Amino acid sequence: MKRILLTTVALSLLVTVQAQQKKLTQQQIFGGLPSLTKQMPMVNGWSDDNHYIEIDLQDRKRYAVDVKTGSKTPYTSTARNTSDVPVAVKEGEKNLTLSPDGKYVAFTYNNDLYAREIATGKEIRYTTDATDVIYNGWSSWVYYEEILGRATNYKAFWWSPDSKKLAFMRFDDTKVPMFPINGSTGQHGYTEKTRYPKAGDPNPEIKIGFVPVAGGKVTWAAFNEKDDQYFGTPYWSFDGSNLMVQWMNRGQDNLKFYAVDPNTGLKKEIYDEKQSSWVDLDFGGRITYLEDKKHYILRSDRTGWAHFYLYTLDGKLLNPLTSGKWQVTNLVQVDEKNKVVYFNARKEASTQTDFYRVDYSGKNLKRLSFGDYTHQVSISPNSSYFITTYSNVTTPPKRALLDHKGKLIKELGDSKADDFANYRFGKTEMIKIPTADGYQLPAVITYPTDFNENTKYPVVMSIYGGPDAGNVTNTWKGTGNQWWANEGVIQISVDHRASGQFGKAGVALMHRNLGKWEIEDYSTAALWLKAKPWVDNKKLLITGHSYGGYMTCLALTKAADVFDFGYAGAPVTSWELYDSHYTERFMDTPQENPEGYKNGSVLTYVNNYKGLLRIMHGDMDDNVHMQNTIQLVDKLQDANKHFELMIYPGGRHGWGGTKSPHDRAERFRFYYQNLLNKPVPEDLLK
DSSP states (O other): OHHHHHHHHHHHHHHHHHHHOBOOOHHHHHSOOOOSBOOOOEEEEEEETTEEEEEOTTTOOEEEEETTTOOEEEOOOOHHHHTTOOOOSSTTOEEEEEOTTSSEEEEEETTEEEEEETTTOOEEEOOOOOOSSEEESBOOHHIIIIISOGGGTTBOEEEOTTSSEEEEEEEEOTTSOEEEEEEOOTTTOEEEEEEOOBTTSOOOEEEEEEEETTOOOOEEOSOOTTSSEEEOOOEEOTTSSOEEEEEEETTSOEEEEEEEOTTTOOEEEEEEEEOSSOOOOOSSOSEEEOTTSSEEEEEEOTTSSOEEEEEETTSOEEEESOOSSSEEEEEEEEETTTTEEEEEEEOSOTTSOEEEEEETTSOOOEEOSOSSSEEEEEEOTTSSEEEEEEEETTEEEEEEEEETTOOEEEEEEEOBOTTGGGBOOOOEEEEEEEOTTSOEEEEEEEOOTTOOTTSOEEEEEEOOOOTTOOOOOSSOOTTTTHHHHHTTOEEEEEOOTTSSTTHHHHHGGGTTOTTHHHHHHHHHHHHHHHTSTTEEEEEEEEEEETHHHHHHHHHTTTTTTTOOEEEEESOOOSGGGSBHHHHHHHHOOTTTOHHHHHHTOGGGGGGGOOSEEEEEEETTOSSSOTHHHHHHHHHHHHTTOOOEEEEETTOOSSOOGGGHHHHHHHHHHHHIIIIIOSOOOGGGGO
C-alpha cells in the first residue's frame, strides 16, 4: 500500500514539474533566440605557455589570460602573426602563399607557377608550358577532390622551410575523359568541360618538380609520369634537405614513401606498406617530422586499427607508440625535450574522442581528459597546459583548463542555460543495436518530447554511410532536432560495421562490395526499431546526401521491404559513374570487379522499388554528376514506378543562397505529408 502511494506521489510530482516546464519555440529552435544554451567566451589558441587567448563576448576583443591568476591583458597580433595576407596584383592569380621568411608570395596564374618578391614587386615565372589540360601547381579535379583535399582550393605547390625552393605537381589531363556539365542560363546555355576520370578511366599524368626561388631550371623527381600511379600530399623535412613523397599504385593497395633530393630529383625508398584491401592516402596528417631532424612519427592502420609509429629519418621502425583494438585520430603535439607525444584517440569508446600522452618508447600511455565526454583540446606551446571543450549528448559544451598530467586546474565555462531546467524537450541518448552476427551498432536517438511508450511514432533515420565516415558521436546535438521532437518524430542516426567505429578491420569489409554491409546493417537497425511498440512500422524515413543519397536510394530499392520513405540528395546510383580514385579504392576497376559494381548499383534493384522516394540534385554538380539521378529516373520511369524529383538549377554538390528556403520548405512538406499526415505550419514555409 505504501509503495503504491509513493508511486502515485512521484507521478503526481512529475506531472506537476512537466506542467511548469515549457517547450522550445520555433524561434528558439530555428531563429537563434536563447534556448537551452548560452555562449561561452571563445578560446583562440595560446600567446605563450602560460597565457591562452580569449575573445570577450561583449567587446569582441582578444585578451591573453594568465592560466594561474586569470588576469587578462589585451592581446594584439604582430604583423608576422597575421602575415599581412598578400592580395592579387592581377585578376586570375590564385592561392597566393607567403614563403616562410615572408619575402616572396607564390601563386598560380593561367595554370603556370609564379612568385613575386614582396620588397620589389618583381615577378618570377617558373613554368611556361601550361594549357587547358596541363597545370603547374594547380591540381587536376580528381586530386583536388580525393587526394590533396578540398581545403587546398586546387593548390599543388609547397614552400621549402628555408624559403629557397618550391616543390610543385605538374598535371597532364590530356588522356582524362572530358565530362560536360551544362549550364542552362541565358538563351543558349553553356558547357563546362571538366576533365573527370570515372572508374576505370585514364588518370592524369603527374610529375613532381623543384624550382629555386630566384627561378631557373626545374628539377624533376625521378618518377616515370607514364606509370599508372598516384602521389599524395608531400612533406618537406625540417631543414628542407628532402621532400617526402607519398607514392601509390593504381590498385591503391601499396603505399611507398620516397625521400627525394630537391637538388637532383633522386629518390630513396624509406617505407613500403601493403594491405589486402587498400591503403588510404590522407590529406597531410600521415607523417610528422620531428625537429631533431632524426625521426618522424607515422600514422598507419595496417594492423586493422590506426596507430602511431616512431621511425628514424631513413625509414627504420624504432617502435609502435600505440597499439590495441582502438583508434588514434590525430597527433596534437610532440614535446621533444621530454620525449612525449600528445594525441587524440577513440579509445574509451569509439563514439567519443579523448586526449592522451605517451612516451617515445610507447610506454606510460595516459588518458589526460576525463569523463564520458567527447573532448576538443588546445594545448599550450610547451605542453604545460591544455584547454578542453567537452560535451556529450546530455551535457551542453563545457570548458576546463588542465595541466600536462591531466590535473584539473579550473573550469573556464559552461554553456548550459541558467533556465535549462525550465524546459522539457526530446531527450537524446546513445544506444547500441545488435546484429545477428555479433556487432553492436552505435546509434544516437532523440525521442519525442513527452515521449510515451504507448504511442506509435514515425521515425527519421539520418545517415551518410560511406567507408570510415561514421557520424555517431557522443556530443551535444544542439536544438536543431527539437522541432521534430516536439512534433512527435523519433530521430536516429546509426553507424554500420564499416563506418570506422570498428577500425580499419571493419572498414575493409567493404572491399569490392560497396552497398552490401551498409544496407544490411541499416536494415537491421530499421527492423529493430519497427519491432518496438512505440514505433509506427509503416512510417520509417531514411535520408542522406551524396553517399547518404546513395544509401537512401538503395534502401528504397534493394531494401524496399524495410524502408517506407526516402529523401535522397545528390546520390551516386551506380559506381562506374563516379571518379576513379575514390571508387577504385574500394571497388577496384569495373573491368576487375563487374559483379561488385552490379551488386552495388541502385539501378540493379529498380524493380524492387516501393514506398516513396524524393530525389534532389543540383544540375551543375561537378562531383556526383546529375547523370546518376538521370539514369535512375530513366529506370524508374521505364518500370512505371512513382517517385518525386527536385532539380536545383545552378546547384553544385550542394546548393544554398536563394535555394535554401525552398529546399527547407520542401523537406518540411514531405515530412508533414508522409510522416505526420497534417499540413505544414505556415510559419515554417516562409
